[in-house]
Amino acid sequence: MVQDSYLPLLAFLVSLCAVPAIVWLRRAPNRREAATFVAAFLKFGFVLAMLPAVLGGEVLRFCFFEILPGLPLEFRVDGLGLAFALVASGLWIVTSLYSVGYMRGAGEGNQTRFFVCFAISLSATMGVAFAGNLFTLYVFYEMLSLSTYPLVTHHGDREARTGGRTYLGYLLGTSIAFVLPAMIYCYVKTGSPMTFASSGFLAGEVGPAGGMVLLLMLTFGFAKSGLMPFHSWLPGAMVAPTPVSALLHAVAVVKVGVFCVIRVFTGVFGTGFLGELDVAYVVSWAAAFTVVTSSLIAMSQDNLKRRLAFSTIGQLSYIVLGVSLLSPYAVQGSMMHIAMHAFGKITLFFCAGAIYVAAGKKYVSQLDGLGRTMPWTMGAFAIGAMSVTGLPLTGGLLSKIYLIWGAADAGQLALLAVFVVSSVLNGVYFFPIVYRAFFCAPEGGAAPGGIKEAPLACVVPLTFTAVVTVLLFFFPGLLFELSSLMIAAE
Amino acid sequence: MIEFFGFLAHQAPLVTVLAPAFGALLVTLFGRGKAEAGLPLALISLSLSSVGAVVTLFHVLASGGELRYRLGGWAPPFGIEYRIDALAALTAAAVVLVGLVNAVFSKTRVAAEAGEKAPFFYTLYLFLLAGLCGIVFTNDAFNLYVLIEITSLTSYALIAMGNRRAALSSFNYVIMGTVGASLYLLGVGYLYIKTGTLNIDGMRAAMAEAGIWGDASITVAFILILVGLWTKMAFFPLHGWMPNAYSYAPTAVGTLMAPLMTKVMVYVMLRVMLFAFGADFSYGGAGCGDIVVALSTVAIVAGSLLALARSDIKKMLTYLIVAEVGYMVGGAWVGNEAGLTGAAYHILSDAAMTFCLFMAVSIIVLRTGDHRLTAFTGLFRKMPLTMIGFTVGALSMIGLPPTCGFFSKWYLVGGGIEAGRWDYVVALLFSSLVNAVIFFRIFERAYFGEMDEPAPAGDDADSRPSQPLERVPWSMLVPLFLAAAAVLLVGLFNNTLAGWLRAALAI
Known part of the structure; x- marks a missing residue:
């Protein structure tokens, strides 16, 4: 079932190869952006090309070389990895278009650096998605932390630097302090190449106490998943330009975090073995705490992007909570939620950026009546909010149903209640925004004449992602198939 | 022809050590009054030495184990023997390559900082490298001491050629370095008395034969040698000499010594632990493993x-x-x-x-x-x-x-x-x-x-001229x-x- 292929390598390399082109064309912005688009479409094409084989039950493998004794640096593309790669590479195309509109509309500087770092971080994201073992995963995880730092600190002012420090401090600190020793421990104790396997390569190798420590170190060490108390890098990272917040801090970076956690549960330990150890409940409760707390914090945030950031923290913990329930339905729900939340949340961030570009507004309290001047943007916002809350006719409902189903299946009624209560909270912090935009009178009373939307390059992407969010409700088939591949393998 | 190359390959370790040593002599000989003569001679001799080191490395790897070379054909225990395994060959290659690359790097700096003293500078520089290579290759505990002293004396002088504060730092290093070297020599003296040989492998064999592992004198010798080496490698808290010495030294000396000196001393420590005393004694009989790891923990944190x-x-x-x-x-x-x-x-x-x-x-x-x-x-x-x-x-x-x-x-x-x-x-x-x-x-x-x-407003890397x-x-x-x-x-x-x-x- 394992088949050697160069496709994972190509999909990984294509955006790295775009970097010299982007630098070379730095004086001709239109051609420079063309390089980004070519790379983005090629990347998506390579990822799509892997789809038939993976749906056919194959695992596509590419091995660089044996980097440590008995430990290869290799890619193995399975259903989960491919689903994530599809979402990330597909959204890169949309985000690139949006970036062009946003960066030019908002008059941002250093755009070459911006597009270069973006391309590198997409390569790192593919590396994580395709990583065949824990070591490879770690290497690309660190590459992602470093390549996104210049994006977070793009503005270079005091706020950006503070945000950047928090960002690197948390992400680098936790990975060095927790993941690295845990990984070396696994390597020393098992002597295995740490390849992700459905039964888990740690299965039978550690006792309950050791398993608990390793699980906590690996789960909290991958701090990109935003589990409390290692979450404050994410609101801090909101100082970045909005396309960065949209693709990286709603999709690529944070999803890499939960993706790593899912790998830890399903590939490192194996859900069956974790069930025997009976240690996952600690992670469940940490995630449940994060879900509720972050939703409560989100309600009090007036800065729109910060409110979205806290919402993201909560939604990420849904995924962690789902996988920690160990029930097949919940695990499948978690995997699907990666994609569902990605489309919903990127729409919301696109909207936040469009509002900033068109109206210069950053705060929820300023949004009164904005629906009249920016109907497309605020309409898309409403759809994104519905999906993240988990309302019908949007994709977010499906994954949430699976998560709740899984909680019931696992017999965890308290955790089921967490899902339900937090969904209500999601509605509470999102819908006032929609209400303000469409039903409140704008400040100063008089309605400004006519529609004043952001540039087309901003509005088209956000409309597109909003449409996809709805379509995912009607056509979730592919996601079902890819995620059930992982469940079937167990 | 093949025999000739075989002969050359066999002599490669000696070339590695002697090329810089002879280079040093030539620089002194021809460099008087001609400040610019030093660098070409140094580059030539270090290139030769690098070739020797690389050939040695290939030779060692091809032979699959270790290379033994008897200086002048004299057999141990009377003659001095080189014993070169993969670690030694790699370390020696690192030493001479760093020396060569650094000579190029510091070309302009030596001319500026040493001025007319440049030939003396290169003499010392080459002797230092010859000494380091010798340390890495030699299998004789006393020869090792001599070579350590060669590297120390040359480095004292090299450091003292730096800025105004260098002389005092160098003096500080002289005191610490001398204490360290003396402790090492004292330990070797103990071992010589107990085993009757100075050959490193011979010492281990003699101690095993006589069964004197439990002897207090062996433990004392072990500790003396270790503390001596720790001083030379700046193992906390014996590091006091290093920060000033390396930062006030001439540019070329800082970049040469920082990567090499401490590392070569670590190599010597490994050599002493594993080959002079043997792993069984070092990790077992000596009974100080736990303490040393604790000390290293302190060193890392401090x-x-x-x-x-x-x-x-x-x-x-x-x-x-x-x-x-x-x-x-x-x-x-x-x-x-x-x-x-x-x-x-x-x-x-x-x-x-x-x-x-x-x-x-x-x-x-x-x-x-x-x-x-x-x-x-x-x-x-x-x-x-x-x-x-x-x-x-x-x-x-x-x-x-x-x-x-x-x-x-x-x-x-x-x-x-x-x-x-x-x-x-x-x-x-x-x-x-x-x-x-x-x-x-x-x-x-x-x-x-x-x-x-x-x-600054409008500061944008894209629009700035190259x-x-x-x-x-x-x-x-x-x-x-x-x-x-x-x-x-x-x-x-x-x-x-x-x-x-x-x-x-x-x-």
């Missing part, structure tokens, strides 16, 4: 914290070396294969990254005229090429893949975990984190400029990039290197 507190760039780097020495001593003493491999591998990887960082910092101090951290302000923009080299070295110090520093840490942490020495493991990770703080603090400054200085290439001569940039490439290559090929080292250290 070195990192002291580095964090420094605002002088070079001093900060020297304190990082103090921490790195702790890494290696700890790895050597946790007493398993992974730790030992890590310590030996770190000799190479630390040499590469220290060399890289010291060169980058030397360039920066030179160009900005500022030796404090403030020198880095806005440097990514002003000196992008130099900063690339610096960044590679810094990422390796932090221990991020795929640099060699990451893999050192991998083996060392693995060794610590296997031995259950959690204090050592935590210290290694702590040092990584502190290094991350140290270097990202610098990156931030270099990337954004002054904290309170707002970015800058002239930071006015650093290629003779400095190319060596820096070579070192940066070495940091990456030693990392990527760690598996191969570690395989050779493991074979060399397995007893």
Whole structure:
């Protein structure tokens, strides 16, 4: 079932190869952006090309070389990895278009650096998605932390630097302090190449106490998943330009975090073995705490992007909570939620950026009546909010149903209640925004004449992602198939 | 013809050591009054020596084990013998290659800093390298002492050629270095009395034959030798001489000694532990393994914290070396294969990254005229090429893949975990984190400029005209990039290197 292929390598390399082109064309912005688009479409094409084989039950493998004794640096593309790669590479195309509109509309500087770092971080994201073992995963995880730092600190002012420090401090600190020793421990104790396997390569190798420590170190060490108390890098990272917040801090970076956690549960330990150890409940409760707390914090945030950031923290913990329930339905729900939340949340961030570009507004309290001047943007916002809350006719409902189903299946009624209560909270912090935009009178009373939307390059992407969010409700088939591949393998 | 090449290959170890030594003599002979004669002679002799070292390395690898060379054909125990395994060959290659590359790097600096004394400078420089190579190859404990003294005397003089404060730092080093060397000699004296030989392998054989492992005198000799070597390698708290000596020395001396001296002494420690006394005694009979690992833990933590507190760039780097020495001593003493491999591998990887960082910092101090951290302000923009080299070295110090520093840490942490020495493991990770703080603090400054200085309006890298290439001569940039490439290559090929080292250290 394992088949050697160069496709994972190509999909990984294509955006790295775009970097010299982007630098070379730095004086001709239109051609420079063309390089980004070519790379983005090629990347998506390579990822799509892997789809038939993976749906056919194959695992596509590419091995660089044996980097440590008995430990290869290799890619193995399975259903989960491919689903994530599809979402990330597909959204890169949309985000690139949006970036062009946003960066030019908002008059941002250093755009070459911006597009270069973006391309590198997409390569790192593919590396994580395709990583065949824990070591490879770690290497690309660190590459992602470093390549996104210049994006977070793009503005270079005091706020950006503070945000950047928090960002690197948390992400680098936790990975060095927790993941690295845990990984070396696994390597020393098992002597295995740490390849992700459905039964888990740690299965039978550690006792309950050791398993608990390793699980906590690996789960909290991958701090990109935003589990409390290692979450404050994410609101801090909101100082970045909005396309960065949209693709990286709603999709690529944070999803890499939960993706790593899912790998830890399903590939490192194996859900069956974790069930025997009976240690996952600690992670469940940490995630449940994060879900509720972050939703409560989100309600009090007036800065729109910060409110979205806290919402993201909560939604990420849904995924962690789902996988920690160990029930097949919940695990499948978690995997699907990666994609569902990605489309919903990127729409919301696109909207936040469009509002900033068109109206210069950053705060929820300023949004009164904005629906009249920016109907497309605020309409898309409403759809994104519905999906993240988990309302019908949007994709977010499906994954949430699976998560709740899984909680019931696992017999965890308290955790089921967490899902339900937090969904209500999601509605509470999102819908006032929609209400303000469409039903409140704008400040100063008089309605400004006519529609004043952001540039087309901003509005088209956000409309597109909003449409996809709805379509995912009607056509979730592919996601079902890819995620059930992982469940079937167990 | 083939026989001739075979003969040459056989003589390669001697060429490695003697080429710089004869080069030194020639420089003195012809260099009088001609300041510019030193460099070409130094480059020629070091190139010869590098060829010798590389041939030796291939020869050792091809022979699959170790090479023995008798100086003048005299058999031990009377003659001096070279014993060269993969670790020795790799270390010697690192020594001469660093020496060669550094000679190119420091071309302009020696002319500027030593002036008419340049020929003397190159004489000392070449003798120092000849001494280091000899230390690595020799299998004779007393010859080792002589060579240690050669390297020490030359380095005292070299350091003293630096700025006004160098003389005092050098004097400080003389005192500490002499104490260290004397302790080593005292220990060798004990061993000679007990075993009747100075050959390192012979000592182990004689002690095994006489069954005197439990003897107090052996333990005393062991401790004397170790403390002597620790002084020379700046193992905390015996590091006092190093920061000033390396930072006030002439540029070329700092960049040469920082990567090499401490590492060669770690090599000697491994040699003494494993070959003069044997692993059984070092890890068992001597009964000090646990304490030494604890000491190395202290060294790592102290070195990192002291580095964090420094605002002088070079001093900060020297304190990082103090921490790195702790890494290696700890790895050597946790007493398993992974730790030992890590310590030996770190000799190479630390040499590469220290060399890289010291060169980058030397360039920066030179160009900005500022030796404090403030020198880095806005440097990514002003000196992008130099900063690339610096960044590679810094990422390796932090221990991020795929640099060699990451893999050192991998083996060392693995060794610590296997031995259950959690204090050592935590210290290694702590040092990584502190290094991350140290270097990202610098990156931030270099990337954004002054904290309170707002970015100039309309400042956009895309629209700015290309800058002239930071006015650093290629003779400095190319060596820096070579070192940066070495940091990456030693990392990527760690598996191969570690395989050779493991074979060399397995007893």
